[in-house]
Amino acid sequence: MVEMMPLWSEEMSWIPMNDLTREPEPLRRAMTEAVERVISSGSYVLDREVERFERSWAERCGVRFGVGVGNGMDALEIALQALGIGPGDEVIVPAMTAFASVLAVIRAGATPVLADIDEETALLSLESVRRVISGRSRALMVVHLYGRLERMNAWVSFCHDHGLVLIEDCAQAHLASRNGAVAGSFGRVGAFSFYPTKNLGALGDAGMLITDDETIARKARQWRDYGRSVSGGSGLHLVAGLNSRLDELQAALLSARLPWLEGFNAARRAIAMLYAQGIHHPGVRLPPMPEESDSHVHHLFVVNSPQRDALQTHLNHCGVKTGSHYPLPVHWHPACGNPPRDPLGLRRAERHAESCLSLPCHPFLEGYEVERVVDSINRFIFTRGATP
Ligand SMILES: Cc1ncc(COP(=O)(O)O)c(C=O)c1O
Known part of the structure; x- marks a missing residue:
């Protein structure tokens, strides 16, 4: 039987979801120089490297201010705090996202209100x-899941019409753009994670919020540093803030990595295109390819199959590592409690969680590896009956 013929043997290497050891030598040298520069400076927290990277990332995203923080979740929480959104306020969030998106709302003291997703794009x-808006709704968090930027003009006018603050969770969408406007520049605030496996990743945790609003930037600088006043050197603690500062090492490393980002995004797009062209299987639904290639940076390439677990086992048997983003919708996590939600339910998010499978899509995948992933999927024996 075809299924029993392993496509992978012990002598061949696994195809991993990510492999940062394959990064190019010139990039490694640039990172080493960055580390040496920081060590020579003797200054390790909130100094010139942070300011430099804040400026360059904000500029690259087309906004005025960047505030470096400890990680992507803190960027979201601090954004909410700086916006004055907290207890008694509702923030609309998708039911299919990293749990951190929702946790940030909970930690800010606000109530997450869960909306369902579109089946095609997730x-x-x-x-x-529209069904979950209430008199207490203050903000809408759009998550550019998997690196896809869609409907931004519609979201901007929707928020404008309903008096909502638009917050973009850009943790998976570094430099995704639409008509030249970059993820993070559409809303009042954009929040980024630079977790190592993100499209732009540090060598540890790091994050940033970006905004055109000077007051929000100032308040965010306070919140990340124990709520301490940032003007006048008074040292007064104005709010009960966090300790969530981007450190000099991570900022210097991110500056070294930034020039590589567009090339890495292009490599991800090329892999996504090969998957879209090569995978033909009646039991596997591909994500729709975007109208404009720049609008998607393919942080993850996610397919759906009603036999997701069997497909994952099959791919593992073929030496292909896969993931699931995310195996549970947010409301199935006990930490979420029982938040308000779409009165018609969150069925599409639930179905997506049960059927989604993330394929390797990192920029250092070799052509033969992409082919092996495609071949392996096309050889999957699917039990007919269920539609993907
Ligand atoms: C969509 C999304 N939002 C928020 C986060 C949180 O980022 P971090 O891990 O840097 O806190 C992540 C990271 O996994 C994410 O993917």
């Missing part, structure tokens, strides 16, 4: 959002 559904 992004927030406008119809569902």
Whole structure:
């Protein structure tokens, strides 16, 4: 039987979801120089490297201010705090996202209100959002899941019409753009994670929020540093803030990595295109390819199959590592409690969680590896009956 013929043997290497050991030598040298520069400076927290990277990332995203923080979740929480959103306020979030998106809302003391997703893209559904708006809704968090930037003009005008603050969770969408406008520049605030496996990743945890609003930037600088006043050197603690500062080492490393980002995004796009062209299987649904290639940076390439677990086992048997983003919708996590949600339910997010499978899509995949992933999927024996 075809299925019993392993495509992978012990002599061949695994195809991993990510492999940072394959990064190019010139990039490694640039990172080593960055580390040496920081060590020579003798200054390790909130100094010139942080300011430099804040400036260059904000500029690259087309906004005025960047505030470096400890990680992507803190960037979201601090954004909410700086916006004055907290107890008694509702923030609309998608039911399919990293749990951190929702946890940030909970930690800010606000109430997450869960909306369902569009089946095709797995992004927030406008119809569902319309059903969950209430008099307490203060903000809408759009998550550019998997690196896809969609419907931004619609979200901007929707928020404008309903008096909502638009917050972009850009943790998976570094430099995704639409008509030249970059992820993070559409909303009042954009929040980034630079977790190592992100499209732009540090060598540890790091994050940033970006904004055009000077007051929000100032308040965010306070919140990240114990709530300490940032003007006048008074040292007064104005709010009960966090300790969430981007350190000099991570900022210097991110500056060294930034010039490589566009090339890495292009490599991810090329892999996504090969998957889209090569995978033909009646039991596997591919994500729709975007109208404009720049609008998607393919942080993850996610397919859906009603036999996801069997497909994952099959791919593992073929030496292909896969993931699931995310295996549970947010409301199935006990930490979420029982948040308000779409009165029609969150069925599409639930179905997505049960059927999604992330394929390797990192920029250092070799052509033969992409072919092996494609071949392995096309050889999957699917039990007919269920539609993907
Ligand atoms: C969509 C999304 N939001 C928020 C986060 C949180 O980022 P971090 O891990 O840097 O806190 C992540 C990271 O996994 C993410 O993917």
